[in-house]
Amino acid sequence: MEGRGTGTSSPILRYHPAVVAQKAATVAILSDGRFTLGLGAGENLNEHVVGAGWSPVNVRHEMLHEAIHIISSLFDGGYVNFAGEHYRVDSAKLWDLPDQRVPIAVAVSGAQSISTFAPLVDYMVAVEPDPALVEQWDAAAGSSSRKSGQLPVSWGPLIGGQR
Numbered sequence: 001m002e003g004r005g006t007g008t009s010s011p012i013l014r015y016h017p018a019v020v021a022q023k024a025a026t027v028a029i030l031s032d033g034r035f036t037l038g039l040g041a042g043e044n045l046n047e048h049v050v051g052a053g054w055s056p057v058n059v060r061h062e063m064l065h066e067a068i069h070i071i072s073s074l075f076d077g078g079y080v081n082f083a084g085e086h087y088r089v090d091s092a093k094l095w096d097l098p099d100q101r102v103p104i105a106v107a108v109s110g111a112q113s114i115s116t117f118a119p120l121v122d123y124m125v126a127v128e129p130d131p132a133l134v135e136q137w138d139a140a141a142g143s144s145s146r147k148s149g150q151l152p153v154s155w156g157p158l159i160g161g162q163r
Contacts, residue, residue, distance in 0.1 A: 011039060014050055017070040022094055024071070024102050025074075025102060029098045037071070040064070041063070042060060061113060063086045066082070068121065071104065072104065074092060077093075079091050105121060106121045114133065118141040123141075126149045129149065
């Protein structure tokens with residue numbers, strides 16, 4: 001990612017896509033355009049806490065698809081109205097936009113997420129080291145499309161001589 005990014009944030013349950021767009025635009029302004037918004041369909045560990053249940057992946061992909069549409073529309077400027085199956089937006093507008101449009105990356109894990117999101121976003125974030133993800137992404141978005149990998153790292157001090 002250029003500069004800093006969110007890794008992947010889920011704009012489907014805890015935060016409304018319009019709120020995510022506003023926060024991302026603000027960070028992009030403050031970082032002088034060195035920010036990429038990374039999005040994903042969430043994970044139960046983080047998202048179940050709001051008590052809305054945990055939807056199957058196809059439903060979460062539908063929600064993320066609508067969320068990306070809303071966020072992209074807000075990044076384009078002007079007023080946004082949207083009535084989808086999962087979200088509604090009435091006359092929303094980002095009053096402060098960065099000089100450059102905020103790039104959007106999306107986390108993918110297989111063919112369904114790639115075919116759904118490759119046409120909508122600026123680049124891919126692979127959540128596992130699988131060359132097939134890159135090949136499928138290139139087929140859907142073109143080989144010149146940017147790709148990155150997500151690498152979880154844990155660290156902690158030795159406690160009692162053990163990690």
